[in-house]
Amino acid sequence: MKEEIKVYRTKEGTIFEVIFLILAIVVWGLIIWFVKQAPDIVPTHFDASGSPNAWGSAVRISIPCAIITIVGISMMILCYFPKCFNLAEKHKTPRNYALSIRMLRIFGLFMLLLALVIAWTSLRSTSHSPIPIISIIVIMVIIAIYTSIATHRN
Template identity: 30%
Template structure:
């Protein structure tokens, strides 16, 4: 049942929980929404669109609309990387020592944190794509700073919660 991998850490096969499956579905929906936005709006987009936004949310860099394809590719790449990494929780860095006694629970919560962060990243990329399209079409003057700040706060709270949770398990 236990096989050593890193620093004597056990390698466990832990089935996905219902919550992990739900979060995964939400992440996949984010990728699909991102792709469908691009497909839907592509014909209407001008050749030059905003490619960078300043801290105020106003566009301060311009480039080819093909940069939106790159944004989607990066989103898919990050999604895939985080999905694959989740199969190897024994390789993660932990704030407590991993033992045979606490490994199952530590791995589960580390995977859960990775899933929550993954879904937050997928949806922030989809929002950035949507916001960029809105600015390019003249329907908005910039990205909404409140939305961007909300994503940053959500990712920070998620990470802090799971760090706190890890100490409680340790």
């Protein structure tokens, strides 16, 4: 029987959490400022070419940003519950848990950046380009693939 993995507070974890907190304050300060500066009606959805195809209140943009932020907070909290990680029995090693925890923390930070990009493209940008959102998602996929490969390496 394998011993149960426990997650303790580490210097790396504390650094990630402090960065997350500072970034969350900055991001939400900017989002609130963007909402206050935005006109009454703003584009709320864009088609594949970047043209707006739905319009609405500036406050409405804060809803997906809040949901994405909650997902980021959840990722930071899940780092302390290794039972939630779906690792195969042969891959349940401290190293693999450490990699998975690091990936979750990085994703938590990226969630805040994704919320900021969504607010920026709808409320501040004069033209919409899907490049910032796509680049954040591509980076997240690369990190997930790297962590998956590193976890399965023996």
